[in-house]
Amino acid sequence: MSERYYTDMNSFKLASPSSTITKRIARKLAQFLQAPLTLALDGDLGAGKTTFVTGLVSGFKNGEKIRVQSPTFALARSYPTQPPLHHIDLYRISDAVMLDDLGIESLLFDPSAIVCVEWPSLYPGALPPKTLWISIQSKAKNKREIEFNFDASLFDWTSILKKLI
Numbered sequence: 045m046s047e048r049y050y051t052d053m054n055s056f057k058l059a060s061p062s063s064t065i066t067k068r069i070a071r072k073l074a075q076f077l078q079a080p081l082t083l084a085l086d087g088d089l090g091a092g093k094t095t096f097v098t099g100l101v102s103g104f105k106n107g108e109k110i111r112v113q114s115p116t117f118a119l120a121r122s123y124p125t126q127p128p129l130h131h132i133d134l135y136r137i138s139d140a141v142m143l144d145d146l147g148i149e150s151l152l153f154d155p156s157a158i159v160c161v162e163w164p165s166l167y168p169g170a171l172p173p174k175t176l177w178i179s180i181q182s183k184a185k186n187k188r189e190i191e192f193n194f195d196a197s198l199f200d201w202t203s204i205l206k207k208l209i
């Protein structure tokens with residue numbers, strides 16, 4: 045968190061009691077998203093980042109039948125939704141040079157796509173400025189706190205996020 049700098053930071057928190065609710069929140073969010081946009085998904089192993097992306101994909105046109113798989117080993121997966129969605133995992137990237145070498149940078153800056161990034165805090169400087177930060181924290185076996193952070197000088201998500209409850 046400390047590496048990030050916001051001029052006008054806003055924060056919004058939601059509680060999720062189950063993976064189904066996390067997917068539902070993400071699915072609802074999808075209808076408000078327009079490319080280009082980055083969603084930076086912070087959270088420990090097993091927090092629910094990929095679960096969130098699963099819900100998101102299902103909320104886009106052509107996404108209902110898509111099965112989202114973790115990009116941890118493939119590093120990145122792209123889905124033919126409308127808008128297209130790139131799902132990137134930075135967990136196994138060992139240095140920033142690799143982002144360019146592996147073609148990840150071109151996915152991050154694809155102007156026509158929604159880009160979801162797991163483990164974004166490993167390379168926060170690599171992300172575009174138009175990023176919605178989403179932090180998922182485990183509170184109990186199935187309970188999660190989903191915190192959204194965004195630069196309100198770029199866009200104000202508050203009214204949209206309130207509709208996800």
Ligand SMILES: Nc1ncnc2c1ncn2[C@@H]1O[C@H](COP(=O)(O)OP(=O)(O)OP(=O)(O)O)[C@@H](O)[C@H]1O
Nearest residue numbers: 060061062063066089090091092093094095186188
């Ligand atoms: N409220 C909840 N929200 C999201 N996932 C939940 C919740 N409760 C339980 N889970 C479970 O937690 C697990 C989350 O796994 P997921 O692969 O989404 O995590 P991840 O954050 O992507 O982990 P990794 O860093 O290993 O990629 C799933 O098994 C999911 O069913």
Ligand SMILES: [Mg+2]
Nearest residue numbers: 093094114162
């Ligand atoms: Mg994951």
